[in-house]
Amino acid sequence: MSRSRLGPNRYGKAETHVVRVTRDGDVHHVRDLTVSVALSGAMEAVHLTGDNSSVLTTDTQKNTVFAFAREHGIDSPEAFGLLLARHFVGSQPSVHHARVAIEEHLWDRIGAGRHSFVRRGGETRTALVHHDEQATHVVSGIRDLVVLNSTDSEFWGYVKDEYTTLPETRDRILATEVTAQWRHASAEADWEGSYPEARRHLLDAFAGTYSLSLQQTLYAMGDRLLDGLPEVCEVRLSLPNRHHFAVDLEPFGLNNENEVFYAADRPYGLIEGAVVRDGAPDAGPAWS
Numbered sequence: 001m002s003r004s005r006l007g008p009n010r011y012g013k014a015e016t017h018v019v020r021v022t023r024d025g026d027v028h029h030v031r032d033l034t035v036s037v038a039l040s041g042a043m044e045a046v047h048l049t050g051d052n053s054s055v056l057t058t059d060t061q062k063n064t065v066f067a068f069a070r071e072h073g074i075d076s077p078e079a080f081g082l083l084l085a086r087h088f089v090g091s092q093p094s095v096h097h098a099r100v101a102i103e104e105h106l107w108d109r110i111g112a113g114r115h116s117f118v119r120r121g122g123e124t125r126t127a128l129v130h131h132d133e134q135a136t137h138v139v140s141g142i143r144d145l146v147v148l149n150s151t152d153s154e155f156w157g158y159v160k161d162e163y164t165t166l167p168e169t170r171d172r173i174l175a176t177e178v179t180a181q182w183r184h185a186s187a188e189a190d191w192e193g194s195y196p197e198a199r200r201h202l203l204d205a206f207a208g209t210y211s212l213s214l215q216q217t218l219y220a221m222g223d224r225l226l227d228g229l230p231e232v233c234e235v236r237l238s239l240p241n242r243h244h245f246a247v248d249l250e251p252f253g254l255n256n257e258n259e260v261f262y263a264a265d266r267p268y269g270l271i272e273g274a275v276v277r278d279g280a281p282d283a284g285p286a287w288s
């Protein structure tokens with residue numbers, strides 16, 4: 001006689017990160033969701049006997065999220081969740097209940113930019129001071145500033161060796177989480193005024209640079225900050241490449257002209273570099 005029974009259970013694909021770009025001419029709109037699906041119903045057989053005949057795979061659930069983003073767009077997280085939940089319950093006799101939990105990541109336009117966005121909230125301002133009898137150093141900075149260009153980014157012409165599979169692209173999403181620090185040439189500056197200026201220059205350079213690589217964008221951002229703030233003598237940037245891969249929707253009879261993306265969280269490229277003003281004073285311990 002069995003001494004156990006199956007209690008409450010559910011299963012599904014957690015945290016499908018879908019980015020939907022809608023192109024209204026050259027004005028782009030972005031919806032960015034993390035979608036977690038959990039289904040429950042007549043699931044005794046799969047647990048007790050290994051019979052999978054009532055299982056809608058979590059992989060299929062993920063594909064449905066991407067396909068629905070393409071077919072129906074994302075008007076709101078609520079409407080998108082309703083669409084998915086009704087589909088899973090309505091199309092599968094074994095699925096009696098669908099739970100769809102959605103987190104929306106909010107983006108604001110950078111200035112009047114048509115395809116450039118900055119993630120709402122979340123950034124942190126930093127300051128690092130060193131002082132001794134010899135010298136004083138001040139480094140200001142920003143981190144967790146997440147930005148995205150939905151076009152004007154290409155990546156091609158790189159080395160191809162026997163391990164290269166990355167396809168060249170003439171149009172991709174370029175997104176990164178900016179960590180930037182800028183070293184002041186003197187310990188006297190308008191700290192409260194220069195921070196928003198520096199932030200603005202970083203954002204304007206990100207938005208305004210037609211990018212052939214994140215490395216090129218990095219240099220443009222550092223160079224722009226040096227241009228705009230004469231008292232700054234060096235900028236260091238750390239830019240993780242937040243890869244967005246266009247989802248292949250052809251198996252579902254749907255085209256995808258850079259409208260639906262899978263936002264991968266790891267691994268990620270990490271692009272780091274310094275942009276130094278000619279004649280910058282010695283950094284001493286400023287960065288340590």
Ligand SMILES: O=c1[nH]c(=O)c2[nH]c(=O)[nH]c2[nH]1
Binds near residue numbers: 155213
């Ligand atoms: O802008 C990029 N720089 C790289 O060095 C690189 N490597 C890669 O796989 N993708 C990218 N993108």
